[in-house]
Amino acid sequence: MRTIEWDYPKNQLKMIDQRLLPGELVVVSMTDYRQVVTAIKDMVVRGAPAIGAAAAFGLALAALRSAETTSEGLRADLNKAMQDLQAARPTAVNLAWALRRVMTKAGEFHEDIYALKQTILQEAQTIADEDVQVNKQMAEFGAELIDDGDTVIHHCNTGALATVDWGTALGVIRTAFEQGKRVHVLVDETRPRLQGARLTAWELEQYGIPYEIITDNAAGYFISSGKVNKVLFGGDRMAANGDVANKIGTYMLALAAYQHNIPVYTVVPTSTVDLSIAHGGLIPIEERPEEEVLNLEIEGKSIFPEGARARNPAFDVTPYRFLTAIVTEKGIVYPPFDINLTQVCIQKL
Numbered sequence: 639m640r641t642i643e644w645d646y647p648k649n650q651l652k653m654i655d656q657r658l659l660p661g662e663l664v665v666v667s668m669t670d671y672r673q674v675v676t677a678i679k680d681m682v683v684r685g686a687p688a689i690g691a692a693a694a695f696g697l698a699l700a701a702l703r704s705a706e707t708t709s710e711g712l713r714a715d716l717n718k719a720m721q722d723l724q725a726a727r728p729t730a731v732n733l734a735w736a737l738r739r740v741m742t743k744a745g746e747f748h749e750d751i752y753a754l755k756q757t758i759l760q761e762a763q764t765i766a767d768e769d770v771q772v773n774k775q776m777a778e779f780g781a782e783l784i785d786d787g788d789t790v791i792h793h794c795n796t797g798a799l800a801t802v803d804w805g806t807a808l809g810v811i812r813t814a815f816e817q818g819k820r821v822h823v824l825v826d827e828t829r830p831r832l833q834g835a836r837l838t839a840w841e842l843e844q845y846g847i848p849y850e851i852i853t854d855n856a857a858g859y860f861i862s863s864g865k866v867n868k869v870l871f872g873g874d875r876m877a878a879n880g881d882v883a884n885k886i887g888t889y890m891l892a893l894a895a896y897q898h899n900i901p902v903y904t905v906v907p908t909s910t911v912d913l914s915i916a917h918g919g920l921i922p923i924e925e926r927p928e929e930e931v932l933n934l935e936i937e938g939k940s941i942f943p944e945g946a947r948a949r950n951p952a953f954d955v956t957p958y959r960f961l962t963a964i965v966t967e968k969g970i971v972y973p974p975f976d977i978n979l980t981q982v983c984i985q986k987l
């Protein structure tokens with residue numbers, strides 16, 4: 639199944655509970671948009687494009703479950719749901735992008751309330767379907783950058799689980815592998831929530847792609863000792879100049895790769911580009927609960943002294959100058975990013 643999909647017979651939203659992987663593959667069903675808000679906050683669903691699709695389907699749930707009998711009443715319910723969904727996580731711009739797309743569609747529509755509800759669901763479904771197409775297109779472009787025999791460092795989880803299906807940076811690796819290229823992936827664990835060790839490793843197991851997990855702080859060693867050919871990651875929000883917010887630790891990785899002249903590629907759909915933001919310093923960075931850092935146990939015992947405190951920024955910003963190229967569904971973008979990125983984003987497919 640897809641990471642997230644609509645159950646048409648039951649009119650419910652289904653998604654894989656990513657908190658339980660790799661131990662258990664559990665699919666949860668949602669009937670109320672507030673469950674989707676909680677699922678995004680608690681990271682049942684995570685990854686920028688997957689969050690966007692979840693939010694769009696969340697609006698569909700709000701529409702279908704609304705007791706209002708007029709389109710004005712329904713729109714008021716939708717606005718409330720939109721605000722709650724929007725507030726669930728701040729950094730990934732796909733969330734706002736998807737909500738805006740559904741609300742714009744709903745705003746254009748003035749016929750009966752039943753048809754309005756169906757239009758909202760259809761738009762959410764289109765967003766989900768397009769995500770899969772966009773990822774496959776990015777993967778085709780991006781696979782050209784991968785050479786036979788490459789060792790690639792990958793950060794966080796950018797695979798099928800982070801999207802509706804196929805993935806962004808991991809989608810590129812997957813397509814290159816399917817093309818017959820021998821690729822070896824060094825999987826950054828990605829503390830504190832370990833999306834690399836838990837989710838990326840699990841996906842690579844399914845696809846049969848060779849990999850080894852490394853601690854995040856080993857990346858510099860592998861890069862400096864000439865064992866890495868490329869660095870690949872996704873993005874949660876890219877500013878107009880190419881600065882990109884991605885999972886915490888991406889900045890250090892890109893910095894080390896840049897220092898050693900290793901190509902750094904970020905794979906982002908244009909829905910992740912926020913042209914309203916001039917540079918990465920303006921991107922809101924989510925700070926998550928300190929428990930996510932402090933819940934580390936060995937043999938059932940906390941490894942931290944009692945009373946220890948922690949900080950937990952979930953993302954950092956990699957400046958555009960460390961990026962070799964940006965892979966989008968409309969093609970590969972090279973510097974100067976401030977000019978070329980805008981051109982690519984406004985171009986129609």
Ligand code: MRU
Nearest residue numbers: 684685686794796800872873885
């Ligand atoms: O906190 P998460 O797990 O939602 O963060 C996800 C990432 O940072 C991914 O790398 C990003 O969404 C790009 S891949 C689709």
